[in-house]
Amino acid sequence: MTGKPVIVEIKNLYKSYRRGDQILPVLTDISLDIEESEFLALMGPSGSGKTTLLNLIAGIDKADSGIIRVGGIDITALSENELALWRASNVGFIFQFYNLIPVLTAFENVELPLLITGLSKGERRVHAEMALGVVNLTDRVAHYPGQLSGGQQQRVAIARAIVTDPSILVADEPTGDLDRVSAIEVLELMERLVHELGKTIIMVTHDPRAARMAHLIKHLDKGVLNARPQADF
Amino acid sequence: MHVLRLIFKNSFRHKLRTFLTVLGVSIAILAFGLLRTVVSAWYAGVEASSASRLVTRNAISLIFPLPLSYKEKIRQVEGVKSVSYGSWFGGIYIDEKHFFANYAMEPEHYLAIYPEIIIPPDQKAAFLRDRKSAVAGRKLADRYGWKIGDAVTLRGTIFPGNWEFIIRGIYRGRDQNVDETAFFFHWEYLNETMKKTSPGRADQVGWYMVEVRNPNLAADVSVRIDKMFRNSLAETLTETEKAFNLGFISMTEAILITIQLVSYVIILIIMAVVANTMAMTARERIGEYAVFKTLGFGGFHVAGLIFGESLFITLTGAAIGILLTFPAAKVFAQQLSTYFPIFNVERETIYLDIAAACLIGISAAAFPTWRAVRIRIADGLRRIG
Numbered sequence: 224m225t226g227k228p229v230i231v232e233i234k235n236l237y238k239s240y241r242r243g244d245q246i247l248p249v250l251t252d253i254s255l256d257i258e259e260s261e262f263l264a265l266m267g268p269s270g271s272g273k274t275t276l277l278n279l280i281a282g283i284d285k286a287d288s289g290i291i292r293v294g295g296i297d298i299t300a301l302s303e304n305e306l307a308l309w310r311a312s313n314v315g316f317i318f319q320f321y322n323l324i325p326v327l328t329a330f331e332n333v334e335l336p337l338l339i340t341g342l343s344k345g346e347r348r349v350h351a352e353m354a355l356g357v358v359n360l361t362d363r364v365a366h367y368p369g370q371l372s373g374g375q376q377q378r379v380a381i382a383r384a385i386v387t388d389p390s391i392l393v394a395d396e397p398t399g400d401l402d403r404v405s406a407i408e409v410l411e412l413m414e415r416l417v418h419e420l421g422k423t424i425i426m427v428t429h430d431p432r433a434a435r436m437a438h439l440i441k442h443l444d445k446g447v448l449n450a451r452p453q454a455d456f
Numbered sequence: 457m458h459v460l461r462l463i464f465k466n467s468f469r470h471k472l473r474t475f476l477t478v479l480g481v482s483i484a485i486l487a488f489g490l491l492r493t494v495v496s497a498w499y500a501g502v503e504a505s506s507a508s509r510l511v512t513r514n515a516i517s518l519i520f521p522l523p524l525s526y527k528e529k530i531r532q533v534e535g536v537k538s539v540s541y542g543s544w545f546g547g548i549y550i551d552e553k554h555f556f557a558n559y560a561m562e563p564e565h566y567l568a569i570y571p572e573i574i575i576p577p578d579q580k581a582a583f584l585r586d587r588k589s590a591v592a593g594r595k596l597a598d599r600y601g602w603k604i605g606d607a608v609t610l611r612g613t614i615f616p617g618n619w620e621f622i623i624r625g626i627y628r629g630r631d632q633n634v635d636e637t638a639f640f641f642h643w644e645y646l647n648e649t650m651k652k653t654s655p656g657r658a659d660q661v662g663w664y665m666v667e668v669r670n671p672n673l674a675a676d677v678s679v680r681i682d683k684m685f686r687n688s689l690a691e692t693l694t695e696t697e698k699a700f701n702l703g704f705i706s707m708t709e710a711i712l713i714t715i716q717l718v719s720y721v722i723i724l725i726i727m728a729v730v731a732n733t734m735a736m737t738a739r740e741r742i743g744e745y746a747v748f749k750t751l752g753f754g755g756f757h758v759a760g761l762i763f764g765e766s767l768f769i770t771l772t773g774a775a776i777g778i779l780l781t782f783p784a785a786k787v788f789a790q791q792l793s794t795y796f797p798i799f800n801v802e803r804e805t806i807y808l809d810i811a812a813a814c815l816i817g818i819s820a821a822a823f824p825t826w827r828a829v830r831i832r833i834a835d836g837l838r839r840i841g
Contacts, residue, residue, distance in 0.1 A: 275834075283750055283833040304754060311752025318837070322747045326465035336751045338459070383751075 231257035236289030249275050251446045262417045264437035265427045271443040273427040281314050281393045282306045315384030319396035321376040323368040330364040333382045354382040374405025394426040398433050410436045463764035477733045481773025484726035489781035491719035492805045500798035504633040505698035507671035512664040515691040521660035522690050533680045535673040540565035543662035547610030555794045558639040560646040569667045572630040579625035587645045589624035593636035597626045637797035723812050730820035734766050738824030745828045746836025755829035766821035774813030
């Protein structure tokens with residue numbers, strides 16, 4: 224720990240899935256503190272619970288028990304509607320397959336999360352252009368996702384994730400669908416977001432290269448969390 | 457960027473599928489609209505009825521006549537303003553396929569009781585002067601190319617022989633629902649001939665048209681007329697013109713019910729087709745809906761996208777279907793004028809079309825929306841990739 228304020232506080236988190244009559248534990252007694260402006264990589268084999276933990280921190284899934292406090296708010300106590308509102312202003316999402324809306328332009332995709340913020344059209348335009356500027360895609364605003372490369376699409380997705388100025392970004396395998404060069408570009412961009420804009424990034428990855436960019440790596444194995452120093456890679 | 461634009465763009469993501477669905481809705485709405493127009497056409501006579509007109513006929517059946525002597529007695533009944541009479545002629549022009557309504561009537565009072573029948577004054581005067589003359593409706597005259605002064609021969613069926621008439625007038629309807637395909641002539645001409653050829657059938661009328669001073673008196677006047685002829689040789693049944701016309705419709709009620717049922721079945725079928733389209737659409741986009749929810753959009757927004765797209769497709773199809781209904785109805789009106797003298801697409805039919813389209817759109821979107829709203833974000837995101 225570096226002494227920075229803790230932004231994510233997880234205590235005794237349990238999560239299981241039901242398959243028929245069987246209950247399959249996915250996360251067991253997870254406790255974790257993540258500081259502000261941290262770049263955390265979650266690693267582990269498939270089925271170890273990485274994405275589930277990420278979803279719980281991002282408020283898109285519900286834990287069986289335990290507490291998740293983000294920015295001082297216990298999100299496990301929020302209702303679905305409260306969680307939706309909380310996500311809209313506090314969390315940015317970066318997905319492996321970008322998840323852009325194919326019928327919207329890059330600009331419109333970035334503007335999308337702002338539609339529920341109550342900002343005027345002009346304000347939305349300023350914010351969206353600024354976010355696209357951060358990811359260096361101002362010359363691609365009118366392009367549709369299908370007209371962009373994978374790396375460019377992921378940068379649009381990152382612009383969409385930061386457009387509402389959330390304190391936390393969650394990234395699920397952000398380089399999993401990219402070639403080496405694009406992956407490096409995206410990772411460097413994410414690092415910039417941490418250093419220059421003070422964002423906290425929690426990234427799930429299988430890619431040791433991606434993990435090396437992180438400040439801290441946590442390993443999940445069969446739902447149990449282990450910490451390993453970055454130097455292991 | 458607006459949500460409506462997103463709905464519009466989403467609607468055309470699968471152009472062929474959308475085109476075929478819109479085409480299906482268009483045809484369904486066209487068929488529904490035409491069937492509803494057929495039903496309206498069936499009721500056209502009822503709609504054209506006046507509340508101040510009564511029909512007095514033989515209580516046994518319309519095919520039995522009433523004595524002409526009843527006219528003065530009916531005229532004296534309290535509340536009666538005017539009385540006229542007529543007889544169904546049932547003549548055939550050329551052959552049976554060329555059917556149109558033709559009847560003999562007492563013209564002076566008849567035309568006064570029916571102010572919706574508009575005849576130019578000079579033609580009306582010529583018609584009233586000439587006992588062998590006849591008046592044809594505008595559409596009927598157009599159908600056969602009749603002009604003023606033309607001779608028309610009808611072959612009598614109820615009243616045998618060839619009956620020659622001179623067209624002295626061509627009437628038009630004051631309102632849209634007035635039948636413009638009828639043919640009428642002087643009852644006196646019929647009666648004089650009957651006196652010569654079948655004296656036993658002379659001085660008989662098919663029905664009396666009674667105009668009451670006040671529509672509120674219609675029930676009382678009906679009772680008084682029928683009471684007057686009770687226990688006579690020819691008892692009467694007096695009813696409002698509307699009830700009289702409804703009596704004809706009730707004879708064909710089974711056909712009407714069938715037509716109505718078919719029109720609803722068409723809506724049900726297209727509802728299933730659109731529901732299938734929307735189910736496929738929603739299933740393909742379940743991941744996208746999960747992304748929307750991840751970004752903070754609520755179930756309401758997702759529902760709006762699906763309902764919006766469904767309504768956009770159905771209302772586009774409905775708009776095309778409604779636009780096509782008018783020319784199609786025109787063709788129907790020309791081809792079926794023998795059976796449906798009035799075949800107008802009514803405003804209520806258009807409202808029904810729109811209501812049906814909304815019902816289709818909403819019903820088709822209901823289940824996919826329920827699924828999309830209900831699915832957990834994490835499950836939805838897993839469907840991507």
